[in-house]
Each structure stands twice: as structure tokens, then as C-alpha cells.
Amino acid sequence: MKFFQIALFYDQYLADFNRRHPGREEESFERQQKLLFGDGFSACHYFAEGMAELGHETMMVVANDSGSQLAWQKQNPFSPGDQGSHGPTGAWGSCVPPALLEILLEQIRRFEPDVLYLQDPISLDSRFVAMISPRPKMVVAWRASEVPRKTDWSDIDLLVSNHTPSLLAGKKKGARWQEFLQPGFPVRLARAMEGIAESREVVFSGQLSPLHRRRTEILTGLAMDQMGAGGGFGLHYAVNAGSETPAGVAMHAQAPVYGKEMYEFLKSGRICLNIHAELATQTGGNMRVFEATAMGSFLLTDLGREDHGLFRPGQEIETFRSRQELLQKIIHYLEHPDARIRIARAGQARCLQDFSLRKTAENLEKLLQQGLAAGRSRRSFFRWVNFRPGLRPVPAGGCAG
């Protein structure tokens, strides 16, 4: 099958990537892609890479990355008029500038995919799909966070997510079929980080926003507790701190880290802290759970309802339910490195075995084969898929890292 994936990366990440790779826009499209995907930003979503491992013909583009997209255009000249009456408008507020949207449509037209995979179906929803001619046989989208009111998924064939509310929203917004799917981590990235030594005590990487008030409170509380009995350990928060950020977070803050730098950061911590966003806390499972365990870091995370069963607390990861428990466990595991290392190793083994990119691609492949066989499937709402024989179906978890 021909699988085409459209990714959109944070502007902050792309700016950071450009800073770390000066002059990369002069490189070929292929070379820039290698650099980008080698950096591993949002790697849990590299489904095209996983599908390629299974022998499918794939293409993945970062639609809002002007460097690589303009290089593609340079290597594959086309006239803007080639898109005919479906010329891009960006009228629904897409974060892809019109010139890059033209390139994207041309890439799809030339690749002629069976399956189009939208990693961000908020910026590129059905109104974007309507611009594609000819329409791929199947349009698949991923969402594991809030869904804005005006989103249109009426032309989405399959919505996949590890976040129950997103699957429910998929139904409301018109997606024809919704399926639970866990993301997967590329083993190659985990292997590339093996040489990174632990040089920090407690690390946290993530976003701060109005959707992360609880996260901010926990990080602030931890900074306060660090000053109390048993405290004194080092805290390192890679966050987007601003003037409204509490002093307790800001004092431990460094610039946000992305891609390889983030994996190195996670790997450098003796304890890797994870705190879900409010939305995801209701359900669980943000990307950090996979990214940290895949790195071989000791993950100490709060637990959403649907995290149960992903990893075994106390054996593969550790969990906390309160500020007090968080402090106790930090102190305990800093004082007991053997236990910490044992858990981190078991967590990594479990992640790379059950939540590898290849495993996810296999699960996705099954869905796509079913979908393609059935044409435009119109299955009943909310059909749980148990990808892990012997275990209870895992309810969805959020992706709000």
C-alpha cells in the first residue's frame, strides 16, 4: 500500500531545529528529511517509518517546514496552476502558508497514496481533504487532545487515538470510524541515546499553558518541598517559562528542549518526571510515558485512569497520586539507585517490546487493510480493538505532552 503521512511540527521546534542546523535549507529534500526525522521530534508518530519497515511504499512530509518543502519544490518543479480550482486558501486558519500548501498538494498528487495519514487533523481537516484530487482511498487522522468546536471530520475515514475523549469527539465531528491505537517509539532513537550518562537528579520536560495548571502546581509544590526535610535534590524543568510562571518553576527552568536534545535531557535524569495535562489526566497516557521509558529513564508519573496496564507501577515505572507521595518517591529512589535502575531497565524493555513503532505500525496496518477492503467503512461507533492478546482492552489515553 502507498502511505502518505502529513506532519506539522511546532514552530518553536522548527526554529530551534534551524538554530541547531544552520544552512540546512541549502541541502536536498532527502538530506533535510534525514536530519529532521533523525532528530526524532514527535517520533512516537512516525507511522510512515513503521509502515516502511513493513514493506509499504511511504512518504512523510513536514508540511509547515519551509526548508525541506521548498527543497522538494526545487527538485520537483511544478506550476502553481497545476492544482486547478482546488487552489489553496488556508481559509480555515491552517498553519500551513499558502505556498507550502501548494507544494503539499502537489506532493500528494504525484505520490498517489492509497492512504493519507493526517497527524494534525485540526489544522488540516476535511476542508483540506476536499482540496485533494484524486482523493486517496482512505484518509486517516490522529488526535489525542482537545478538539475545537469548528473542526470538520466529515471526510475522515478513520480516526485513531489513545485518548477516549478524542475518539468520542471523532464521532461527533463526523469521522466514519474510530479506533483505539497506542503510538509507538522508534527503537533506533532509543539505541542512539544509550551512551548518555545520568547527570541530573530530577528532570521534567513539557509545556506550560492554561491547559497545564495542575502540572504547574505540582512543579511549584515540588520546588517548595525540595526546600524541606529530605529535599535538596536538583530539579531541572525544560519548560516555556514566562513572567507569569511561579518562581518555583521559573527558578529551575531552562529553555524547552526538542527532538534529540529532549531525549538526551530525559536520559540525563536519574528520575524523569511526567505530569499529564488536565484533559489527559482524566484518561492518561501522554507521549512522555513512551519517550521516557524508551530512553531507559526511570519514569515517575501521575496516573490517569487509562494508564493502568500500560506499564506496571513499581516494576516498570513508578507513579504518584499526591504531592506528598511524589516527594517520598523522589527521595526513596534517589537513595536507592539499584531499585531505580532495575525499574528503568524493565520499563525500557517493556516499551521497546510492546510500544515500538513497528508494533504500532503492525496494528495500524491491520486497520488499514480492513478499511481498504471494506472501501469507505461505516462501522458502528467505538469499536475497541485489543492489540494485546491476554490483556483487557486498554482504554484510550491522552496525547497532550
Add this chain to the structure above:
Amino acid sequence: MCGIAGFYGFGKSPDAGALNQITDALSHRGPDGRGIWQQGPVGLGHRRLAILDLSPAGACPMVCRGPDGRECVITYNGEVYNFLELRAELEKEGYRFQSETDTEVVGAAYLRWGKECLPRFNGMWALAIWDPKEWNLFLARDRFGIKPLHYLWHQGILYFASELKAFCALPEFRRKLNRGYAAEALRKSQPLEGTSEETLMEGVKKLLPGHRMEIDREGRWKREKWWETRDHLAAPPANLEKQVAAWRELFLDAVRLRLRSDVPVATSLSGGLDSSAVAAGMYLLEKENPGGLTRAPRDWRRSFCSVFPGTALDETAYAEETARATGSPCRLTVFNDPPAGGAIEESVWTMEDVSPALAVPVVENYRAMRSQGVWVSLDGHGADEMLGGYGWYLAEPMQSLNDRLYLEFHQTLLPSILRNFDRCSMASGVEVRMPFMDWRLVCLSFALPAELKIGRGYTKWILREAMKDILPERIRLRRSKIGFNSPMVDWFNRGLGGLARRVIESPAWRSCRLFPARKIGQEILAAEAGKSLGSADWEKALHWWTCLNLVLWETMFLESPGKRPVGAA
């Protein structure tokens, strides 16, 4: 140093006996001498703690003269550390001095510059100056309220004194609880010292920090604020390195000035960063430039600390490490058990207000100092409020952190701490000096961005950075913060040495309507019986103590003329 008192009767000539009584009620503040000066309607009293020029020439009240023959009379509590520099300036203008005190320099400065002398002083003070030519009485407190000054209008006469308890000695003054203040003090614990003129005793006011007051012959009085820190903030140096260097230089200079003393000096160590920094600063100054310490005593390498072995508040190891590093042997006052009830009552009498702190260990620390022949202590107060040392600051958004610090430094928390440490130290005739309260350092600190205070992984970052290569790294980079307080939880589990039950069974407790006395009493006794309090009950224990504190205060300050134990016949 010292305790001051006095009156101004305008048309009347108040009873000299009253002046004697309110002055002698402050004898603990000045065990080294006593002075009374009265002329017509004005009387000034003084209890002397002799620190600069121990001779009789340094006695107060002191008559000061200008080169034009003009005179003033001063009674004065405090230290103006830059008195040597001011004296040299005044000498150039023809002023001559009879003593080696700062008191005489302060008097001369008043004669030279009038009330505008105050901004020239670097130090702490509460003073009264009588200008016999103008028949004008001038009262003033230092910028931040380190030294206290209370006043009372009674029967048309203005009385003033260093402490509240002096007014208990005033004949015919009917003492009453200021219920509004008491209720507020119970509710907020420490909000009133820097913002309200009120005190627990109705009618007795305090002159607020950074304020002065003038009363003329007609009895017209004017009270005004003479100091506002934010009006004196200068632009800090341009880059980080220079900011740290400037801060360090000012801090060390603040320590240097505060070593001016004709009697031995020591440090009060808590084991924390601030007091350790002061001790290390002293050590460094002598090591690097012993000749630069003008008028410093030879004996200053001693330190004192109250410790609580076996409790979460024990900092013995840290205090001893600083003592070793600075070559100042540490004398520990060890609290293995709750203090006796009598000692707690004494601390309430000493503190003369409602405070969430049970002050016995502080009182005992300074008592130990005095017993060892030391009556000047350099302490670390002010750094936590100025540089964001407390945990609760971490919840403050960075954009408002400096405002919060400004408020707690000038109006709420620090003024209460300054009051407590003045009372606790002066109860034993020990003067506490505070390098972090040097106005130049305060102005620089508040001009700096918030991230230099809480940033780069640490609270009080600039202090830590400035102390590089001066303090042992274990102390300098220590993150844990243990406020200097008594182990209240442990002590409540042991009934405060029997005092809690005695207070709860007293008529004063039973008749108190400012808090649910019956319920709280039961809770306190239940905690003692079951030894049930844990570290999570800290706030509760503090509240219980403020209630006990208030009832003890009422009993001692209103019902009894002095320190009569609660429940005693």
C-alpha cells in the same frame, strides 16, 4: 543598645517619678547605666548598654553642642555605624566632641542638618531629641524599624518608651486590651507590625518604621514618613558579573561597619545560609585586610546557637561546620526537652505581643551570649525577605515576586521578626546587628531583577553567588530551609512543660471570647494526652500557641503589674 523613655507635658510639669518608673521598666535593655534628664515639661530617660566609649562620657541623655553654642539633648537607642565618617565631616565644620560615641555624632548631626540628618545615618535607631531653643521634641525610628519606639497620649502628656511594658509602670494608666488588634493578630499572625500604629494595649501606639514625629511647644504634632526604599533605588550595574560583585562588596562593607564596637562581638548561627554568610564575611574581612577594621574589637570569633536534637529543626551539624570554617567556636544551647512553663511565660513578657513563635530558644541564645561576656551579635535577619528565601515565595509569579518581597520586607513579616529579635536580645542586654539590613544593600537588592533572587535553581541566588569561595559549599549550596523556630509540635505533645494545662484551666482562658477557647483547649489537652501531633500539624500548633500567647499576655500585662505566672494565687 539601650532603652529610652520620656515625656513632654507642654504646659504641665509631669511627675518625675513617672519618668523614673518608665525608664527603670526598661532596665533589661540597659544594664550598664541609667540617666534621667528633666527640664520643665520635658523629661528624657535612658538605660545604657555600653558598646561604644564605655566611659561616663558616653552616658545618656546627652547634651550635644554645635560650634555656634546651640544645644540639644538626646536619648538614643541604636547604632549609627558610619558615625566615624559623619564625625570627620562635622569636625571639618567646627564641631567638637567630648566622647567617642555615635550618640554625640547623632546629636551633632541633628544640630547641623535638622531632621534631614536621618538619611545620612547608616544603622538602626530609635531616638528622642529635645531642642531647648525651639521647644521642639523630635522622635524618629530607623528606616526599617529595627529599633522600637512606642508612645502614648495620657492626660494631655505625651509619653514614649522603647517597649510596651514601660507603660505598665505608668501611674493611673488604665490598661486595656485592644480587641481589634488582638483579633487581627490571631487571624493573620504577623501582619501588623509594619502597617499599624496600634499595639495590643489600647492607647499605646508605635511609631512606624521609617517615620519621624515632631511635637512643638503648643502640643501640635506632626508625624511623617521620612523613608521609602523604592524612592532610593539606583540603577544596578549593567551585567550579571558586576551586579554580583557590587552586591558582594556592599555586603562585606555592611559587615565591616557592623564590627565597630568597643566590646566583644559574636554571631548567632542558625546553621542556615544567612547567618553563616555573616560569620564568613567577618572571617574574610579580617583575613584579607585586618587593618581595615576600624574600631573593631579583638574578640569577635565566637558563635552561639540554640539546637533541638532529634527534631526536624535540628541544624547542629550545619552550625558547627560554619563555626569550624570561620574559626569561631560555637556554643550550643541544647533543648532536649520543652522549656519549663516559667521560661515560656517569661518569653511572653519579653515579646509583649502575640507571635506564632515560641521565643524561649531565642531568649536563651542571647542569655547564653551575655553570660559569656558578649553583648553584640551579628545576625542574618532580612536576607530571606529581601532575596526570597522562604518556600512560599515560590508560588509567586515571577512578575510580582519583587513586589511581594517588598511588602514582606517593609510591612508584614520582617517588621515582626525585627520586633521579636529586638525584644529577645535586649531582654538579656544584647544588641543585634544586621548586615543584610544595611540600607545600601537593601536598595541595591530591590533594584535587581527577581531572577537574581530566585533563579538558577536556588533561592537567594545572588547571596550564594556572592559567597563563592567564602562559605563552605555544603552551606552555600544548601537547598533545605529550616526556619528558626521552636519544635512546637514536639513541645505541644509534651504539654509545653505543663504550661498549656495551667493556661487552659485559668479563668482568663475560660472567659476569652476572641477564639473558641473551650474547643481549642480540649484539642490541646487531647494532643498532649495522645502525643498525637505530627509534622503536618505545624500550622495548628502555631495557632494554638498564639491563643495561649494572647491569654498569657492579658494575664501579665493587664491583670498583673508584672510577671505573675498564670494560675498562680
